[in-house]
Amino acid sequence: MARWLLNSCVLLLLAVSSLQARLILPQSLDVDGIQLETKGAEALHYASVSPRVDDNSEGNYRLPNTTAPEAYDVELWTNVHSGLREFNGTVKIDLQVLEETKEIRLHYRQTWNFTAEIISRDLAQPVVIPLTFTNESTREFLTFTPEDTALSFAANTNWTLTINYTGILRTDMGGFYYSSYTDDDGTVHYLATTQFESTNARHAFPCYDEPARRATFNITIHHDSSYTAVSNMPVNETKSSSGVTAFQTTPKMSTYLIAFIVSDFESTTGELNGLRQRVFSRKGKQDQQEWALWSGLVVEASLAGYFGVPFALPKLDQAGIPDFSAGAMENWGLATYREQYMWWNKENSTINLKTSISNIIGHEYAHMWFGDLVSVKWWTYLWLKEGFATLFSYESNDIAFPEWDTYQIYHVQDYNSALLNDALTSAVPMTHYVQTPSEISNRYNTFSYAKPASVLYMFKNAWSDKVFRSGLNKYLTKNQFTSCDEWDLFASFQEAANENNLVLPTSVDNIFSSWSHQAGYPLVTVTRNYDTGAITLKQERYLADKDSGNSATWYTPINFATASNPDYRNTSASHYLLNVTETTITDVQVSSDGWLLINKQQAFYIRTLYDEQNYLLLADVLNSEPWLIHHRNRAQLLYDAYIFVTTSRLSHRILFNLLAYLKNEDAYAPWSNANTILTVFDRYLRGDDSYYNFRTFVQRQIEPVFDKIGVNEIPGEHYLNNYLRIITVSLSCQVGYVDCYTRSEKKLSEYLFNGVAIEPTLRTQAYCAGLRSPSAEIYSRVKSDLLSSTDATDRSLFITSLGCSGKADQLAEFLSLSLDTANGLSYSERTSLLNSAYSRSEDGLTASLLFLETNWEAYAKLSETVKPLDLALRGIATYVVSEKQKTRLNALVEEVKSKEPSYLADNLETVIDSRIQANFDWLDVHRDPTFTWIEDHLAEKGSGAMTMPLATILISALALLLSHLF
Numbered sequence: 030m031a032r033w034l035l036n037s038c039v040l041l042l043l044a045v046s047s048l049q050a051r052l053i054l055p056q057s058l059d060v061d062g063i064q065l066e067t068k069g070a071e072a073l074h075y076a077s078v079s080p081r082v083d084d085n086s087e088g089n090y091r092l093p094n095t096t097a098p099e100a101y102d103v104e105l106w107t108n109v110h111s112g113l114r115e116f117n118g119t120v121k122i123d124l125q126v127l128e129e130t131k132e133i134r135l136h137y138r139q140t141w142n143f144t145a146e147i148i149s150r151d152l153a154q155p156v157v158i159p160l161t162f163t164n165e166s167t168r169e170f171l172t173f174t175p176e177d178t179a180l181s182f183a184a185n186t187n188w189t190l191t192i193n194y195t196g197i198l199r200t201d202m203g204g205f206y207y208s209s210y211t212d213d214d215g216t217v218h219y220l221a222t223t224q225f226e227s228t229n230a231r232h233a234f235p236c237y238d239e240p241a242r243r244a245t246f247n248i249t250i251h252h253d254s255s256y257t258a259v260s261n262m263p264v265n266e267t268k269s270s271s272g273v274t275a276f277q278t279t280p281k282m283s284t285y286l287i288a289f290i291v292s293d294f295e296s297t298t299g300e301l302n303g304l305r306q307r308v309f310s311r312k313g314k315q316d317q318q319e320w321a322l323w324s325g326l327v328v329e330a331s332l333a334g335y336f337g338v339p340f341a342l343p344k345l346d347q348a349g350i351p352d353f354s355a356g357a358m359e360n361w362g363l364a365t366y367r368e369q370y371m372w373w374n375k376e377n378s379t380i381n382l383k384t385s386i387s388n389i390i391g392h393e394y395a396h397m398w399f400g401d402l403v404s405v406k407w408w409t410y411l412w413l414k415e416g417f418a419t420l421f422s423y424e425s426n427d428i429a430f431p432e433w434d435t436y437q438i439y440h441v442q443d444y445n446s447a448l449l450n451d452a453l454t455s456a457v458p459m460t461h462y463v464q465t466p467s468e469i470s471n472r473y474n475t476f477s478y479a480k481p482a483s484v485l486y487m488f489k490n491a492w493s494d495k496v497f498r499s500g501l502n503k504y505l506t507k508n509q510f511t512s513c514d515e516w517d518l519f520a521s522f523q524e525a526a527n528e529n530n531l532v533l534p535t536s537v538d539n540i541f542s543s544w545s546h547q548a549g550y551p552l553v554t555v556t557r558n559y560d561t562g563a564i565t566l567k568q569e570r571y572l573a574d575k576d577s578g579n580s581a582t583w584y585t586p587i588n589f590a591t592a593s594n595p596d597y598r599n600t601s602a603s604h605y606l607l608n609v610t611e612t613t614i615t616d617v618q619v620s621s622d623g624w625l626l627i628n629k630q631q632a633f634y635i636r637t638l639y640d641e642q643n644y645l646l647l648a649d650v651l652n653s654e655p656w657l658i659h660h661r662n663r664a665q666l667l668y669d670a671y672i673f674v675t676t677s678r679l680s681h682r683i684l685f686n687l688l689a690y691l692k693n694e695d696a697y698a699p700w701s702n703a704n705t706i707l708t709v710f711d712r713y714l715r716g717d718d719s720y721y722n723f724r725t726f727v728q729r730q731i732e733p734v735f736d737k738i739g740v741n742e743i744p745g746e747h748y749l750n751n752y753l754r755i756i757t758v759s760l761s762c763q764v765g766y767v768d769c770y771t772r773s774e775k776k777l778s779e780y781l782f783n784g785v786a787i788e789p790t791l792r793t794q795a796y797c798a799g800l801r802s803p804s805a806e807i808y809s810r811v812k813s814d815l816l817s818s819t820d821a822t823d824r825s826l827f828i829t830s831l832g833c834s835g836k837a838d839q840l841a842e843f844l845s846l847s848l849d850t851a852n853g854l855s856y857s858e859r860t861s862l863l864n865s866a867y868s869r870s871e872d873g874l875t876a877s878l879l880f881l882e883t884n885w886e887a888y889a890k891l892s893e894t895v896k897p898l899d900l901a902l903r904g905i906a907t908y909v910v911s912e913k914q915k916t917r918l919n920a921l922v923e924e925v926k927s928k929e930p931s932y933l934a935d936n937l938e939t940v941i942d943s944r945i946q947a948n949f950d951w952l953d954v955h956r957d958p959t960f961t962w963i964e965d966h967l968a969e970k971g972s973g974a975m976t977m978p979l980a981t982i983l984i985s986a987l988a989l990l991l992s993h994l995f
């Protein structure tokens with residue numbers, strides 16, 4: 030059963046306030062009722078491939094609608110096997126004239142030597158008509174007109190336009206481009222490949238390069254007989270021969286989804302449910318293709334099953350490209366990837382990479398339906414494909430690998446990212462018009478990916494999976510092989526809602542467009558009346574500046590869990606906030622001493638701010654019976670509270686009351702959010718005399734989960750423990766938990782001296798944690814490994830890890846490596862050592878200051894062009910959080926300035942002052958309430974807060990103890 034939330038008070042406001050003009054009242058609304066019964070209840074970021082200069086004064090960048098393509102024959106000649114970049118092409122376009130015109134306008138880019146002719150397809154004995162052309166580089170228009178200027182093309186006539194041209198394989202990873210790899214023998218292998226989204230198919234062949242101009246394609250490629258070619262479709266064997274690969278005709282499709290690769294790649298093949306899949310990549314890497322192949326097979330089956338619509342093409346390939354600007358690309362039937370986002374093996378790759386590969390495959394494969402089978406009418410609706418691809422990167426994995434609990438990853442990644450970015454005043458609506466290539470490129474951001482994924486996920490839950498899924502099936506079935514806008518999607522959802530008797534407070538058009546047509550999302554403020562049980566809900570746009578004032582509203586689905594009904598299984602909307610700012614409800618049963626939670630499983634795209642009494646009730650249950658709150662709600666209670674504290678909406682008392690339950694927590698998403706929060710506090714508080722109390726508090730929270738999952742992978746454990754352990758090892762050691770130091774050091778020692786392998790997933794943490802307080806033997810071994818290693822990734826790991834030490838003598842020894850120009854470290858490596866130390870701990874910052882106080886002149890001389898000393902001082906300022914540190918840094922700057930001012934940039938002091946001030950401003954707001962709460966809390970728990978001298982003695986004793994353990 031659903032309810033509209035609308036009270037008489039709000040209706041009164043409606044009459045007098047133009048701010049409420051956007052409220053759309055349903056026709057059947059009974060305005061006498063206070064509450065009205067109804068009848069029922071989505072980086073990879075695609076970088077721009079090359080700079081373009083747009084000139085909006087040129088006006089319309091769109092092609093005219095006078096002609097339309099029906100079929101392309103594209104024929105290309107390349108000798109890329111020998112490293113040659115020139116290519117030749119012929120494109121024949123069957124087109125229809127829709128309105129009488131004297132010209133045919135197409136897109137082109139960086140191609141030349143055009144000759145063109147056109148011939149009628151309506152006449153029995155047509156005459157070839159020679160064409161002339163003009164081109165316009167800004168809008169990339171190529172316009173053909175008959176040489177005989179008296180001729181024009183009549184409406185409803187059909188023609189074949191033939192264009193011959195030449196081009197050069199680009200080197201900027203866009204269009205038809207050039208790539209290469211070097212094999213183990215040092216031999217260079219060349220290849221030609223494509224990346225057409227959004228506006229670069231026009232570089233490979235002149236075309237109608239807009240997503241709605243769908244047509245069929247016959248592609249033929251001439252290449253060296255030692256190479257092979259792959260494209261969207263299987264090879265047409267009868268038309269192919271040695272050195273000539275012709276492909277079968279595609280369905281009607283968008284130009285930006287065409288792809289072809291000419292290479293000497295090797296492949297692995299598999300098949301599931303009659304669909305053949307292959308994975309291609311450079312020679313010698315077949316052993317790393319297995320996971321992408323296996324994952325591709327099950328992910329495709331998961332998606333086809335969910336949508337109830339089979340994959341539309343006869344085969345599906347994936348290819349890893351050595352040079353690739355985007356993360357991956359959904360060319361229909363031939364998805365392309367960066368190699369490192371496709372290769373995986375158990376011995377050397379992390380669990381996180383394994384998950385990421387499947388997630389990316391889920392994204393690209395979801396596009397095979399959303400974007401490829403049904404394309405967008407224009408880039409205004411980019412979210413209509415990217416939002417779905419982002420959502421189904423998780424949903425497909427959740428179906429294929431349910432044991433992963435992948436929506437926890439969604440929560441801490443895309444969901445959090447959308448909420449953060451959409452809170453900025455610079456946020457833009459999901460749907461908004463763009464036209465130039467650069468404007469289109471700039472749309473590949475949160476508002477086309479993570480936000481629409483989150484909004485779609487909200488309605489998947491609010492309307493039920495059954496209605497959502499039915500709507501998608503209708504949308505895909507009805508619109509296959511065509512192009513759509515958002516209203517086509519909404520119509521399918523409406524149809525599905527009607528069929529399933531889901532009665533909504535207003536039309537799907539109104540509900541969904543309130544989310545797609547305005548930036549931002551609701552902050553729902555909950556105020557309970559503990560006497561009457563009434564709950565008042567206010568909605569406004571969430572902006573960091575709470576005083577900014579705004580009247581934005583949404584049709585916001587709402588549901589509740591309560592102390593008496595802590596059931597999270599049904600995530601459908603029980604109520605809706607209509608497009609109004611405030612309403613009160615009285616039909617949710619919650620006792621005055623029981624907690625109330627809004628937004629079950631955190632499925633809806635909102636932030637929720639409760640009154641303090643409710644927060645304390647929630648904190649109580651988290652501390653006593655945390656399982657009564659869903660783990661994703663636990664995660665968001667923490668994160669929202671933190672956000673509200675940083676924007677002065679909530680007290681520190683509430684935030685820390687909530688954080689104090691973490692000792693009972695062992696799920697990934699809550700700890701991931703907690704880690705974000707605690708790491709920020711640690712960064713600012715680490716220079717304080719009371720810091721030890723903060724560390725004690727965090728240690729107490731993290732000890733139980735650290736003790737439970739330790740520093741080694743455990744066979745058969747929950748999949749996300751692999752993610753959780755990275756956090757718990759890192760945070761435990763950051764706050765000085767003795768067991769973390771000792772166990773990590775032992776693990777690293779076992780690896781370094783006894784050859785006991787470290788799990789790839791834990792390698793980074795094992796090194797940093799193992800070097801927090803290491804023996805001289807271990808430290809010097811890693812230092813020696815740094816100087817002897819030829820692997821750039823290893824060297825980077827060793828540098829960041831050696832900076833983790835808390836021992837002054839080791840840090841001094843480490844930092845001195847930056848001055849030794851003969852030790853084999855590169856300049857950029859040598860100048861990264863300081864950052865590795867000062868960003869890690871107060872000890873690291875102190876060691877860095879000491880090092881520069883003694884060696885500033887030698888450090889400045891490391892480069893005469895980029896002022897390394899100046900850069901180091903700026904970096905240190907970012908981490909200065911105490912008066913003592915500030916005094917030392919300023920004194921150092923003064924000394925340099927008085928002796929060798931040329932080592933410093935003019936604005937250094939201004940930048941340093943502003944960075945330090947920003948840190949002090951943070952401390953002004955957060956330090957006292959944080960320590961007051963923590964000290965009270967520690968006293969209450971019987972341990973009491975420590976004074977600094979005792980804390981210092983204990984830390985020193987601990988360091989001494991650890992240094993003797995190995």
Ligand SMILES: [Zn+2]
Nearest residue numbers: 392396415418
């Ligand atoms: Zn995508």
